[in-house]
Amino acid sequence: MRFQLVTLLALASSTLAQLQPNFTSPAGVEIYNPSSFFNTTGPWSLMSQAGDTLYIAGRYSIPLTTRSPTTPQILTKPTPGMRGIYQQNSTLAPTGLPRIRQAYENMRDLAAMAGAELIDCVRLVVYTTDMFRYRPMCNQVQVELWGDDPSRYPPRTIVEVGRLNEDDIVEVEGTFWNPRKSGGGGR
């Protein structure tokens, strides 16, 4: 367990070292759209950091690695011929659990690229289109990812909304504490 933590921290540090912001504002806001992930499908970014706080956009649950940086549109308008790929990646799985897990994992992976762990999350807002069906699945995924120690979960607000982008079922927006070691950026 301790070894795992050290390994994770080392991994996070090395990842942070190579992750460069796509843009830095004069005031010090860093915008991140990691090229190893995917292009966003509109005028928004995946992640930002300012000072010691990291903000990750609520993201829908298509596996990050299946998205093409050059042709994102094929994923927003899937054709029948693409279905096998989606099912293979659980994107269109009939049960909601894999999709919800993917949403949380996308957030986790983005945070890790910036050097933050799930236990550094200070705030979660979960938007779902069906409280009764999907809230228990969110709970299950959070236990999987954070573990079952009840003192480590972040404060969370969950609400049922009418619709999400691309008719997804859950979006998770996260704010993380990610102190800068070097004092650079917006400090």
Next chain:
Amino acid sequence: MRFQLVTLLALASSTLAQLQPNFTSPAGVEIYNPSSFFNTTGPWSLMSQAGDTLYIAGRYSIPLTTRSPTTPQILTKPTPGMRGIYQQNSTLAPTGLPRIRQAYENMRDLAAMAGAELIDCVRLVVYTTDMFRYRPMCNQVQVELWGDDPSRYPPRTIVEVGRLNEDDIVEVEGTFWNPRKSGGGGR
């Protein structure tokens, strides 16, 4: 008035002194689930602090003191025999005002335990299931709690959502500025 303020500040400081986080991440995120309140009913926490910012989850309006730390489930599935208790505590009151007041007071009480006052709130998001019925009550409660000086209210966004946890009518999510006096924690 001035005496009140000093008293409040002293109270807040002494409260802060005894409130210990349930967990602190290596990066400095503190998670709070005060044992004098109640256990949460899922994998989420009541409050976190990182740096000088305090985050409080949107909470439903069951009075904090009626929740049992060991048997939270009896509150999520009330039996007929429990109804008297709820009514006595206004939880199931037919009018929404006491429940909404409770939601705001829960947030206020949690902030106070961490050393922050309502006038240290920097951001509110209010989720309600009926804008027309409950927004005026939210307004009334905020005037009760913040007073009627129009310059002291925090920025607020209020939206009508389809459903809240446990079919509550209002949830209030708050972010507070709570500077650390000692420079400890995540600094």
Next chain:
Amino acid sequence: MRFQLVTLLALASSTLAQLQPNFTSPAGVEIYNPSSFFNTTGPWSLMSQAGDTLYIAGRYSIPLTTRSPTTPQILTKPTPGMRGIYQQNSTLAPTGLPRIRQAYENMRDLAAMAGAELIDCVRLVVYTTDMFRYRPMCNQVQVELWGDDPSRYPPRTIVEVGRLNEDDIVEVEGTFWNPRKSGGGGR
């Protein structure tokens, strides 16, 4: 371009210099309701700053300059005689685009008064009452305001809600990084 930037920064600095908070809490939270804008229609404020972070409430899309600081109620209950004014200001325009543009511009103008630019935005939450109709318009407005460089947009979460204040169609809530030059306020 560089000249523009310098001009903007100079403008922002001079604006900041004259914008005084309406209230400052003992802990250092500054509440802003600029008198040149309008009175809010309830117990909430337009903007707050604490530390280096600026929070702007989701605002509905009535042009800021048409609001009367002394008689805000006439704008929440428009009479037939007022309609011409609203149409002239695009408030009741049948197409949603001008209203959505106004919502974003209100946020931009408030941020500018505090010294922050759009590229200092670290987080956006967009609430809309119709994802299919209004999300493309939000995208269009963001490209107009932020430009078409895909690396400059803030992380954004967009959800469809049941209702917004005064039956508006879009609200935009923004968080900005706005480092204090003087080290005053909450630092």
